Amino acid sequence: MSEQQNPRISVPASILVGVLAVGAALGISNLVAGLVNPPSTPFLAVGNAAIDRTPKGLREFGISTFGANDKPVLLLGVGITMVILGVVAGLISRRRALPGVILVVVLGVVGLVAVNSRPNTTTVGLVSPVVAAVAGVAALLLLRRATLARSGHVLTAKNATATELAAASHPAADGTPVDEPAGSSHGVSRRGFLGTSAGVAVVAGAAGYGGQLLGRVDIASSQAGVGTIAAPDPLPALKASADFSADKGLPFITSNADFYRVDIALGDGPALTTQDWSLRIHGMVDKEITLSFAELIARPLIEKRLTFTCISYVIGSELVSTADWVGVSLTDLIKEAGPQGGADQIFSTSSDGYTASTPLAAVLEADRGAMLAVNMNGEPLPQVHGFPVRMIVPGFYGYCSATKWLVDIEVTSFADKKAYWTTRDYAATAPVKTGSKIVFPKGLTEPVPTGTVSATGVAWSQPNGISKVEVQFENGSWMEARLADDEGPSTWRMWRIDLPNVSAGNHFLSCRAYDGNGQLQTDVMSPVLPDGQSGLHRINFSAR
Numbered sequence: 001m002s003e004q005q006n007p008r009i010s011v012p013a014s015i016l017v018g019v020l021a022v023g024a025a026l027g028i029s030n031l032v033a034g035l036v037n038p039p040s041t042p043f044l045a046v047g048n049a050a051i052d053r054t055p056k057g058l059r060e061f062g063i064s065t066f067g068a069n070d071k072p073v074l075l076l077g078v079g080i081t082m083v084i085l086g087v088v089a090g091l092i093s094r095r096r097a098l099p100g101v102i103l104v105v106v107l108g109v110v111g112l113v114a115v116n117s118r119p120n121t122t123t124v125g126l127v128s129p130v131v132a133a134v135a136g137v138a139a140l141l142l143l144r145r146a147t148l149a150r151s152g153h154v155l156t157a158k159n160a161t162a163t164e165l166a167a168a169s170h171p172a173a174d175g176t177p178v179d180e181p182a183g184s185s186h187g188v189s190r191r192g193f194l195g196t197s198a199g200v201a202v203v204a205g206a207a208g209y210g211g212q213l214l215g216r217v218d219i220a221s222s223q224a225g226v227g228t229i230a231a232p233d234p235l236p237a238l239k240a241s242a243d244f245s246a247d248k249g250l251p252f253i254t255s256n257a258d259f260y261r262v263d264i265a266l267g268d269g270p271a272l273t274t275q276d277w278s279l280r281i282h283g284m285v286d287k288e289i290t291l292s293f294a295e296l297i298a299r300p301l302i303e304k305r306l307t308f309t310c311i312s313y314v315i316g317s318e319l320v321s322t323a324d325w326v327g328v329s330l331t332d333l334i335k336e337a338g339p340q341g342g343a344d345q346i347f348s349t350s351s352d353g354y355t356a357s358t359p360l361a362a363v364l365e366a367d368r369g370a371m372l373a374v375n376m377n378g379e380p381l382p383q384v385h386g387f388p389v390r391m392i393v394p395g396f397y398g399y400c401s402a403t404k405w406l407v408d409i410e411v412t413s414f415a416d417k418k419a420y421w422t423t424r425d426y427a428a429t430a431p432v433k434t435g436s437k438i439v440f441p442k443g444l445t446e447p448v449p450t451g452t453v454s455a456t457g458v459a460w461s462q463p464n465g466i467s468k469v470e471v472q473f474e475n476g477s478w479m480e481a482r483l484a485d486d487e488g489p490s491t492w493r494m495w496r497i498d499l500p501n502v503s504a505g506n507h508f509l510s511c512r513a514y515d516g517n518g519q520l521q522t523d524v525m526s527p528v529l530p531d532g533q534s535g536l537h538r539i540n541f542s543a544r
């Protein structure tokens with residue numbers, strides 16, 4: 001058919017049509033996902049797929065640039081992409097519906113592939129992207145029909161596509177007009193288009209919101225059910241003398257709210273109740289073990305004060321925190337399962353498919369204190385920190401030891417299985433590098449008074465502890481700082497030093513730590529990849 005016969009929808013109307021069609025698809029998909037358990041929304045699945053395909057380095061960029069906001073930023077990015085695709089869908093179907101229909105269907109297929117790639121996706125979960133595509137196409141056709149009616153376009157069997165005819169309200173026989181002539185119905189049809197648009201927007205929004213409500217799993221009551229779990233041999237209260245930096249803004253124990261959070265999950269992470277939780281220990285073992293939550297916490301409970309460090313810790317950054325953890329010995333559990341010869345790896349998996357590889361030998365060390373934690377600072381684990389159960393193996397960066405929402409442990413070998421970050425160029429396993437940082441002075445932004453400046457900081461070297469910290473003021477000689485009381489070899493240690501006669505002006509300060517074996521931390525700067533950053537923390541500050 002000729003261009004003449006096929007009218008074009010105006011640019012603004014076509015944009016509205018496309019964006020609403022994509023919006024309808026997303027809203028409906030959310031509703032269907034909410035009805036399915038576990039919920040698998042294509043939107044989040046696409047976000048997760050984006051995370052899983054993030055090139056090396058970009059993750060570090062994301063974490064260092066957006067910090068705890070890296071997930072909202074990513075979701076915003078997916079949202080903006082959807083809006084752009086909606087605009088494109090509208091613009092390419094100004095004359096004919098087919099290009100837009102194809103785009104919406106392709107989006108549905110992308111959602112399908114993304115949902116299918118998520119762990120724990122049930123076949124019924126795949127319904128949601130399919131329904132989304134159908135809803136998106138239906139909305140596109142409906143809105144196109146409404147806008148064509150608005151422009152007074154006369155839809156006839158000759159100039160309309162089959163789909164348009166099917167969607168048209170009046171059945172048309174050979175060449176009979178299916179809509180009123182322009183002049184007479186223009187006002188009515190304009191209202192019809194806006195009404196249809198508003199209707200689609202409301203349905204999409206309500207469906208999206210309804211899906212959100214339906215998909216919500218009530219883990220708060222499950223957490224309340226866990227409550228505070230006390231170990232028979234609880235930790236002594238923190239020695240006041242261990243807490244040098246508290247008055248300078250860094251409490252020894254990091255509150256659950258302030259504890260750093262790093263993971264590949266979106267939102268608050270998997271919503272897993274104790275009821276739905278179980279753990280399977282299997283692989284190269286003499287005896288497979290499966291535990292319910294009740295069976296897990298019926299085992300002997302232990303409590304430990306432990307410092308966590310993230311592989312993405314950039315010298316001086318926030319990605320190091322300390323908490324009191326209650327749980328059961330992972331060492332005992334693995335011994336009970338009985339690792340077989342040839343096994344050298346503990347391969348742990350979370351309910352959302354994250355995997356971590358930890359050396360079996362470290363987990364079996366009697367003194368290291370590998371554990372499965374169920375309480376953090378006297379409370380059930382917060383959802384973002386892995387409720388109901390997470391793994392902890394002191395001395396290793398979190399990515400290769402601290403699996404949250406833990407559901408599976410396979411005893412295997414490094415040769416046989418590679419974990420999530422190992423396939424993304426990080427080391428298969430990485431012991432924490434001895435680190436130290438200056439907490440006070442804070443830097444150039446917060447000048448300190450001249451005279452004696454009491455500098456404080458922390459140092460860590462899990463699982464060997466800290467034996468000495470030294471500080472260098474300007475280019476002077478290294479001076480030994482006073483160490484706070486020791487809270488254990490896998491816990492950070494605070495330090496303090498008085499710098500006398502600090503004059504007005506800008507100064508610089510560095511620190512360095514010695515581990516429990518007297519080994520000095522290296523001053524050689526290395527990148528985060530593949531096994532963590534090394535180098536000394538050095539700050540500039542001003543006095544006046």
Ligand SMILES: Nc1nc2c(c(=O)[nH]1)N[C@H]1C(S)=C(S)[C@@H](COP(=O)(O)O)O[C@H]1N2
Pocket residue numbers: 259260261262263264265308309310311350351352354384385386397398399400402403404405
């Ligand atoms: N399930 C799951 N567990 C995970 C991760 C993850 O992405 N998914 N990230 C790990 C990383 S990189 C770190 S540093 C720690 C951080 O634990 P936190 O968020 O409780 O501080 O969790 C580890 N456990």
Ligand SMILES: [Mo]
Pocket residue numbers: 262309310311312397398399
């Ligand atoms: Mo990490």
